[in-house]
Structure formats: structure tokens, C-alpha cells
Amino acid sequence: MCSENVVAREIEGELIIVPLTSGIGDLEDDLFTLNETGKAVWRLIDGQKTIKKIARELSSEFEAPPDEIERDLLGLAGELVKRRMLVVVPRT
Numbered sequence: 872m873c874s875e876n877v878v879a880r881e882i883e884g885e886l887i888i889v890p891l892t893s894g895i896g897d898l899e900d901d902l903f904t905l906n907e908t909g910k911a912v913w914r915l916i917d918g919q920k921t922i923k924k925i926a927r928e929l930s931s932e933f934e935a936p937p938d939e940i941e942r943d944l945l946g947l948a949g950e951l952v953k954r955r956m957l958v959v960v961p962r963t
Contacts, residue, residue: 872918872960879913886910888956903956908933912947918960922948 873879876892888903905913911932915925926941933940951957 872958873913873916874956874958877956881910886913888913890956903954908943909947912944916957921962 877888877890879886879888881887886905886909888905908929911929912925915928920928922941922944923937926937926944929935929940929944930937948957952959
């Protein structure tokens, strides 16, 4: 799920994630941008869908195998969690 401590805005085709509190994001650069694929992922992250489900949804859009997309998603999600821009939602 997207952290409540960031806000995302699309500016001139780029999705920019801005921390609202200190200690979020990269120490060298407070802004974080996502490419087209990253934007598609960010829009699907809702705290309800699993990485596997998001990968299946994106596989038809990007014409790639779901398992390949899932590996990439895990990398992106891991980086965003490390930067505290995403929070892990426990499965119920």
C-alpha cells in the first residue's frame, strides 16, 4: 500500500513521488520519479491486490509473462518499501 507519508503527482508525463515527512525517500534526492511501467504499477497498488495479481493485470498490458513481471515488481516494491514510500500490508 502507498505510504501516507508521500504524495504522488503526474507532471509532464512523469510520476513524481514527494515525501511529506523527513526520512522518506533517498537521502541524496527527496523526489522519486517513476517511468511508464512504474506509473502503471503505482496506480494498481491499493493494499488489496497482491504482487501476483498486479503482475497478471500488467502482463496483458505489457505483453510479457506474469512471472517475469512479478520478479520486476518484487524488485520495485522492495526498493519502495526500503525508501518507506510503500508499506507492507499483512495478509488476513
